[in-house]
Amino acid sequence: MPGKLRNQDPPEESLGFPIVAVGASAGGIEPFLEILRALPPDPAIAFLFVLHQEKKHQSRLVEVVSRVTNLATVAVVNGAPIEVNHIYVVPAGVELTVAGGVLLLTESASQRGLPIDSAFRSLAADQGDRAVGVILSGSASDGALGTKAIYAEGGITFAQDMSASFAQMPQAAIATGGIDFVLPPAGIAKELVRIASRSGKDTTRLPERELGIIFRLLQAAHDVDFKQYKPSTVERRIRRRMTLHKTSTLPEYVAVLHRDPREIELLYREMLIHVTGFFRDPAVFDFLQRHAFPDLMKNRDHGNPLRVWIPGCATGEEVYSLAILALEMSGELGFTCPAQIFGTDISEDAVDRARLGVYPESISAEVSPERLRRFFTKVDGGYRVAKAVRDCCIFARQNVTKDPPFSRLDMVSCRNVMIYLGNILQRKAMAIFHYALRTNGYLLLGSSETIGTFGNLFNVVDRKHKVYQKRGLSVRTAVEFEPALPRPHPERKNMEDETRDAGNAFREADRVMLTRFAPPAVLINEQMEILQFRGRTSMFLEPPSGVASFNLLKMAREGLLAELRVAIQAARRKEAPVRREGVRVRTNGDMTTVNIEVIPFITPAKERFQLVLFEAVPEETPARGRRKSAVEPEPESRGVLRLKRELEATREYLQSIIEEQEAMNEELRSANEEIQSSNEELQSTNEELETAKEELQSSNEELTTLNEELENRNQDLAEANSDLLNLLGSIDLPIVMLDSDLRIRRFNAGAQRVLNLIPTDAGRPIRDLSLTVVIEDFEQMIISVIEDLEVREIQVEDQRGQPWLLRIRPYKTTDNKIEGAVMVLIDLKKPVRRRRS
Numbered sequence: 001m002p003g004k005l006r007n008q009d010p011p012e013e014s015l016g017f018p019i020v021a022v023g024a025s026a027g028g029i030e031p032f033l034e035i036l037r038a039l040p041p042d043p044a045i046a047f048l049f050v051l052h053q054e055k056k057h058q059s060r061l062v063e064v065v066s067r068v069t070n071l072a073t074v075a076v077v078n079g080a081p082i083e084v085n086h087i088y089v090v091p092a093g094v095e096l097t098v099a100g101g102v103l104l105l106t107e108s109a110s111q112r113g114l115p116i117d118s119a120f121r122s123l124a125a126d127q128g129d130r131a132v133g134v135i136l137s138g139s140a141s142d143g144a145l146g147t148k149a150i151y152a153e154g155g156i157t158f159a160q161d162m163s164a165s166f167a168q169m170p171q172a173a174i175a176t177g178g179i180d181f182v183l184p185p186a187g188i189a190k191e192l193v194r195i196a197s198r199s200g201k202d203t204t205r206l207p208e209r210e211l212g213i214i215f216r217l218l219q220a221a222h223d224v225d226f227k228q229y230k231p232s233t234v235e236r237r238i239r240r241r242m243t244l245h246k247t248s249t250l251p252e253y254v255a256v257l258h259r260d261p262r263e264i265e266l267l268y269r270e271m272l273i274h275v276t277g278f279f280r281d282p283a284v285f286d287f288l289q290r291h292a293f294p295d296l297m298k299n300r301d302h303g304n305p306l307r308v309w310i311p312g313c314a315t316g317e318e319v320y321s322l323a324i325l326a327l328e329m330s331g332e333l334g335f336t337c338p339a340q341i342f343g344t345d346i347s348e349d350a351v352d353r354a355r356l357g358v359y360p361e362s363i364s365a366e367v368s369p370e371r372l373r374r375f376f377t378k379v380d381g382g383y384r385v386a387k388a389v390r391d392c393c394i395f396a397r398q399n400v401t402k403d404p405p406f407s408r409l410d411m412v413s414c415r416n417v418m419i420y421l422g423n424i425l426q427r428k429a430m431a432i433f434h435y436a437l438r439t440n441g442y443l444l445l446g447s448s449e450t451i452g453t454f455g456n457l458f459n460v461v462d463r464k465h466k467v468y469q470k471r472g473l474s475v476r477t478a479v480e481f482e483p484a485l486p487r488p489h490p491e492r493k494n495m496e497d498e499t500r501d502a503g504n505a506f507r508e509a510d511r512v513m514l515t516r517f518a519p520p521a522v523l524i525n526e527q528m529e530i531l532q533f534r535g536r537t538s539m540f541l542e543p544p545s546g547v548a549s550f551n552l553l554k555m556a557r558e559g560l561l562a563e564l565r566v567a568i569q570a571a572r573r574k575e576a577p578v579r580r581e582g583v584r585v586r587t588n589g590d591m592t593t594v595n596i597e598v599i600p601f602i603t604p605a606k607e608r609f610q611l612v613l614f615e616a617v618p619e620e621t622p623a624r625g626r627r628k629s630a631v632e633p634e635p636e637s638r639g640v641l642r643l644k645r646e647l648e649a650t651r652e653y654l655q656s657i658i659e660e661q662e663a664m665n666e667e668l669r670s671a672n673e674e675i676q677s678s679n680e681e682l683q684s685t686n687e688e689l690e691t692a693k694e695e696l697q698s699s700n701e702e703l704t705t706l707n708e709e710l711e712n713r714n715q716d717l718a719e720a721n722s723d724l725l726n727l728l729g730s731i732d733l734p735i736v737m738l739d740s741d742l743r744i745r746r747f748n749a750g751a752q753r754v755l756n757l758i759p760t761d762a763g764r765p766i767r768d769l770s771l772t773v774v775i776e777d778f779e780q781m782i783i784s785v786i787e788d789l790e791v792r793e794i795q796v797e798d799q800r801g802q803p804w805l806l807r808i809r810p811y812k813t814t815d816n817k818i819e820g821a822v823m824v825l826i827d828l829k830k831p832v833r834r835r836r837s
Helices: 029-037 061-066 115-130 144-152 168-175 185-198 208-222 231-244 250-259 261-271 282-297 317-333 348-356 361-365 369-375 423-436 502-514 561-574 638-730 749-754 778-788
Strands: 019-024 046-051 072-075 086-089 094-099 102-107 131-135 156-160 181-183 306-311 339-345 358-360 376-379 382-385 393-397 409-414 437-445 458-462 467-470 521-524 530-534 578-587 590-602 608-617 735-739 744-747 792-798 803-812 818-827
Touching: 019 029, 019 115, 019 144, 029 061, 029 185, 046 061, 046 094, 046 115, 061 072, 061 086, 094 115, 115 131, 115 144, 115 231, 115 361, 131 144, 131 168, 131 185, 144 156, 144 168, 144 361, 156 168, 156 185, 156 231, 181 185, 208 231, 208 250, 208 261, 231 250, 231 261, 250 261, 282 306, 282 317, 282 409, 282 437, 282 458, 282 467, 306 317, 317 339, 317 369, 317 393, 339 348, 348 393, 358 361, 361 369, 361 382, 369 376, 393 638, 409 423, 423 437, 561 578, 561 590, 561 608, 561 638, 735 749, 735 803, 749 818, 778 792, 778 803, 778 818
Parallel strands: 019 046, 019 131, 046 086, 072 086, 131 156, 156 181, 306 339, 306 409, 339 393, 409 437
Antiparallel strands: 094 102, 358 382, 376 382, 437 467, 458 467, 521 530, 521 608, 578 590, 590 608, 735 744, 735 818, 792 803, 803 818
């Protein structure tokens, strides 16, 4: 499934020239001036310069910038329109917003504000593919998420290369995968001029022939058919790659694709832009916290976790946000295993990044300090999601319109994905969501998405926040996992596309009805369920008592049931229209004569339907002036009465047979549903095995990483041990190391020779050994050195009377803890060698 994508075409307020937002911090002024110096006098560009500044100091930045350029340089004022060949310097302590090509200023919400991210995101949302982002020298990671937003909207992004005095900001932006060019300042200026020269020239539709070639190349490489996706966004992504490759026509770009297979991969990645955020749309998460999650968690067994699926999860921010929300809610309710959050995306790269769970420091603008402290771990250059949260989340690659979904879900969150799909894929996705959810499960859509014509599948829970709830249907929705056939002409709908659901069958029914002068009729499917009423049918049909039903036979009025069933069965068997005339129907106590005609038809999608027409026959009235006969009709003979009674009994018997057949059909339907349920259970078990495999693979990767770290540490320890042994072996002085219990930890060859030690003495208490050196109160002396942390030196003699200087010092660990002592003996008779001058 694609990641989060732009939910609309570029706004009408887009200006006719590119707007370049430049973000910088420490060391960023000089490279910005280099860019300006390298520009021509009339670059046809507008600049927004956002620099980290101290609010308490008066800035002279406008004066500094204006010295190196002829472009008009001004400080941003609230409500100023953006004009070409202008440089707008954003003051300190404010956040910049772009709305309709107008600059708006607001006070920064906190001291830890991220003005570059805020300005870049606003510019991306307002100007779409006309936005350009440049990240220059600076520390921290402000601007990383903003450049990613511009990249997602089809804009061009730059980062300064290693010429930056402080490379943290450019490197953080590059790490997001949303940077197009990494160049020095002069190279950035050159590319900006080229982009400005192409601006506004790409307005015509791309040729269909070359587009078809590109779609086939992408489908061959990744089995994804982009012909079913929104054309405007797809073309915008292709134009962007054409700009980066400096190609002016689509045939030239197709030649690049044939020549360089890596470009196919880059184009595929750009088709699936991965932009999301933590706790995006806070009002939606507040609604989930107050209403949806409590409703799903109440009366839930502790071993029955909440199951949530996020198709199109991108880099995982929304998955982790829902997991954090579930953990917070479960803490209040006392759950031990709160949630299983399934995040899927069609991009393998996005899934890998989501599974890693590492994000830049700039997420502090989206995540509260309390949540950062509780659910994140500080790592080099950013934050990593805590293991407790990652344990609730399972990531996998999946195409929601093609691959089987998860099942028995409590919630599906599919925000800003449906708007990128064509009508065919939207219908398929909605049917899949309905299939995957439990009854009364929640569906969450994006702010610009609705369920459209699928009101029969979902109830509206909150229209403002786009929250819906699954309806329980007596007839299961059809779910297809194979891609639909492509449309042969972009401006003409394929007939198969138009007959995918019952609504399309209505159109086919219209065509049939027009040929019959539209008498009252109903459209039914193979299960005799009424899909549509056409005209006034109340004379022939009425709602049955009890459970609401649209079954035609249950709604038939008295006298119509048997004839209807016979006519429908005959029409299906013959596959031709069947007509029954002179049927007597009781309507409001009176008998009415009606003719019935059943017309079967098959749609191009191979679906069978029947159109049942009712033609009321007018009763004959006596001619005017004809007098009523004075002679009453003779009583009916006994034979006629007997035949009527037999006929009535036969009809009752037929009615009982029909009821028995309906009961049998219900049993068969129940058995079929049980089989389907078993199939779903097997499918769910298979999915759980797949997810368990993913978890095992993830655990195996973590164990592999841990094993590598242990191997590296063992190697370091082995090297340190070798160094120590070599050092001790190369020192001629006798050295003995003792632990805190005065046991021998280590000694060298000199100590072994002088003190008469053997290798098995390692680990023995020093007091138990017969040393060749005579020392009074030896044990107490070592204890005092350990306790007082002072070096002691005394002169001692060995058994041969040779003098030695005994030096005892505390044994310190790397973290400055005292864990024993070190003894060194220095031979006082050994001459000291003097260094020659």
